[in-house]
Amino acid sequence: MKTYQKLIISLFLSSTLAGCSMFGGDESSADGMSGGASTSGMGDGSNYSGHPLDNPSSPLSTKVIYFALDSSAVEPQYEAVLAAHGAYLAANAGVSVIVEGHADERGTREYNVALSENRAKTVQNLLSLQGAMGNQTEAVALGEEKPVAMGHDESSWHLNRRVELIYPAH
Amino acid sequence: MKRIVKIALLLSIMSSFSAIGAALKIEITQGISSAQPIAVVPFSSTQIVGGLPVDIAQIVSDDLARSGRFKPLSRFDMLNKPSTAEQVNFRNWQSLGQDNLVIGKVTPGINGLLNVQFQLFDVYKGEQLTGFSIPASRSSLRGVAHRISDLIYEKLTGQKGAFSTRMAYVTSTRGASGKTEYKIQVADADGYDTKTIVTSSEPLMSPSWSPRGDKISYVSYEGQRSSIYTQTLKTGQREKLRSFKGINGAPSWSPDGSQLALTLSKDGSADIYIYNVIARSFRRLTRSYAIDTEPDWSPDGRQIIFTSDRGGKPQIYKMSVNGGKAGRVTFEGSYNARASFSPDGKNIVMVHRVNGQYRIATLDLKTGFTNILTNGQLDESPSYAPNGSMILYSTNDGLKSILAAVSSDGKVRQKLRLQGGEVREPAWSPFK
Numbered sequence: 395m396k397t398y399q400k401l402i403i404s405l406f407l408s409s410t411l412a413g414c415s416m417f418g419g420d421e422s423s424a425d426g427m428s429g430g431a432s433t434s435g436m437g438d439g440s441n442y443s444g445h446p447l448d449n450p451s452s453p454l455s456t457k458v459i460y461f462a463l464d465s466s467a468v469e470p471q472y473e474a475v476l477a478a479h480g481a482y483l484a485a486n487a488g489v490s491v492i493v494e495g496h497a498d499e500r501g502t503r504e505y506n507v508a509l510s511e512n513r514a515k516t517v518q519n520l521l522s523l524q525g526a527m528g529n530q531t532e533a534v535a536l537g538e539e540k541p542v543a544m545g546h547d548e549s550s551w552h553l554n555r556r557v558e559l560i561y562p563a564h
Numbered sequence: 565m566k567r568i569v570k571i572a573l574l575l576s577i578m579s580s581f582s583a584i585g586a587a588l589k590i591e592i593t594q595g596i597s598s599a600q601p602i603a604v605v606p607f608s609s610t611q612i613v614g615g616l617p618v619d620i621a622q623i624v625s626d627d628l629a630r631s632g633r634f635k636p637l638s639r640f641d642m643l644n645k646p647s648t649a650e651q652v653n654f655r656n657w658q659s660l661g662q663d664n665l666v667i668g669k670v671t672p673g674i675n676g677l678l679n680v681q682f683q684l685f686d687v688y689k690g691e692q693l694t695g696f697s698i699p700a701s702r703s704s705l706r707g708v709a710h711r712i713s714d715l716i717y718e719k720l721t722g723q724k725g726a727f728s729t730r731m732a733y734v735t736s737t738r739g740a741s742g743k744t745e746y747k748i749q750v751a752d753a754d755g756y757d758t759k760t761i762v763t764s765s766e767p768l769m770s771p772s773w774s775p776r777g778d779k780i781s782y783v784s785y786e787g788q789r790s791s792i793y794t795q796t797l798k799t800g801q802r803e804k805l806r807s808f809k810g811i812n813g814a815p816s817w818s819p820d821g822s823q824l825a826l827t828l829s830k831d832g833s834a835d836i837y838i839y840n841v842i843a844r845s846f847r848r849l850t851r852s853y854a855i856d857t858e859p860d861w862s863p864d865g866r867q868i869i870f871t872s873d874r875g876g877k878p879q880i881y882k883m884s885v886n887g888g889k890a891g892r893v894t895f896e897g898s899y900n901a902r903a904s905f906s907p908d909g910k911n912i913v914m915v916h917r918v919n920g921q922y923r924i925a926t927l928d929l930k931t932g933f934t935n936i937l938t939n940g941q942l943d944e945s946p947s948y949a950p951n952g953s954m955i956l957y958s959t960n961d962g963l964k965s966i967l968a969a970v971s972s973d974g975k976v977r978q979k980l981r982l983q984g985g986e987v988r989e990p991a992w993s994p995f996k
Contacts, residue, residue: 508857
């Protein structure tokens with residue numbers, strides 16, 4: 395099952411990557427501009443021509459995943475997202491990502507730092523399973539110190555129990 | 565009756581604080597009816613040209629009220645205001661139901677200093693219990709007032725007063741641009757004389773006092789990674805501890821000031837390490853695959869308690885500072901964390917989850933009895949006063965995090981409102 399998923403993702407990735415200028419040969423020809431005439435490729439069916447990390451139809455565009463209370467287990471719906479990021483890193487050895495773990499405000503602050511690090515490390519491990527190298531990922535634990543939602547109920551807490559994938563060069 | 569006392573206390577405290585505009589406003593939200601009545605007569609200062617910059621008797625009165633163990637008499641109810649023993653008519657104070665009386669005066673001293681004199685009387689026996697004459701400068705009068713509170717408190721309760729102590733805490737304020745500014749501040753125990761010791765655009769956490777009260781260690785995320793700093797309060801100079809990949813957190817000074825217990829995750833999961841301040845060396849203490857963090861030292865410096873989820877849920881464990889096997893300390897409830905010892909080492913205070921609410925609780929280490937002291941939803945970061953009488957913590961008040969204090973028996977509660985942003989992670993200083 396897992397391998398199947400991985401295969402699909404890597405196929406998907408290679409097709410999207412092939413249509414993107416950043417990873418293929420000479421820039422001007424990839425842009426389809428020469429001698430005053432301009433052409434544009436149709437791509438592989440999606441009209442997207444920006445950076446693959448921003449492609450809204452790619453799982454790579456998802457850079458935040460959420461966790462259950464007191465848990466650092468990645469929920470099934472995010473497995474494809476992390477597999478895509480892992481494969482992307484594997485295919486681009488020069489790219490690095492900061493895996494930033496966060497917790498909600500409940501519980502003690504330093505325990506939450508450790509909990510958020512566990513979340514970040516779980517994600518880091520899943521990325522390396524796809525071939526991302528150790529020097530491409532760094533886990534950072536911010537605990538409950540940087541919430542994105544300021545409320546004091548589950549709707550905010552859910553948004554704050556998260557890992558963010560931050561591509562510094564992107 | 566209880567309510568009247570409570571309201572009277574609240575009013576007198578609020579009025580005295582709002583007049584001077586303290587950064588922190590302290591409200592007693594729950595008092596005890598058994599508090600001792602005491603009259604603190606305004607100190608005479610007729611010989612001082614230009615008067616005094618502070619109201620010493622009011623500071624003493626507010627200190628005693630905040631302890632929850634005293635019920636100071638309102639000035640408006642005083643029949644007269646003696647400043648010498650000869651002027652005291654004990655029958656007056658007896659008729660007002662007072663147990664004790666404090667009088668005092670400030671006179672010019674030598675070398676331009678002032679001389680602060682006070683006397684404490686037992687109103688029924690009609691005798692002096694204690695009396696001191698303390699030299700002071702105009703700028704040290706507030707400190708002298710707290711010292712007088714300490715002496716009165718100790719005489720009447722047998723326990724050392726903690727009014728001359730300070731507290732450190734973390735504030736965060738969101739600016740108009742959406743950027744958050746983090747600060748660690750130090751204030752007197754009554755909220756006055758607030759000083760910012762460090763400001764950052766990235767989170768600051770976990771202030772810990774050195775045992776002599778001259779330094780504070782804390783965690784800073786400046787540069788987007790956590791590091792531990794030790795800052796000397798007097799000079800503002802600070803030293804960054806060698807930092808490692810992963811967590812650098814939860815610093816806690818040993819009672820003799822020679823070591824810091826802290827949390828690192830450089831070798832995998834979060835573990836407790838002991839940092840030798842002189843040798844600048846690190847020694848690993850715990851070796852579990854689980855989270856081990858939030859270390860605190862027993863008063864004798866021999867044991868470390870810490871939070872660990874090695875059993876599945878966070879609970880408090882203890883082990884010898886020399887290593888060995890860790891023993892579980894807490895068994896009640898599915899979440900106990902951030903424990904610290906009472907100054908006598910007989911109890912620990914911690915964050916205890918009950919029905920999804922995070923509250924401050926003490927655990928009697930001998931009987932195993934857990935006493936839940938607070939009733940908030942998100943109460944955090946408990947810190948004992950150095951005399952063990954009160955516990956400072958942070959709580960949510962409406963939508964904001966504020967500081968609060970509770971007596972170690974849970975009977976007296978107060979809120980400390982700071983103007984501006986969120987206030988959290990209070991740490992009570994040691995005795996001076």
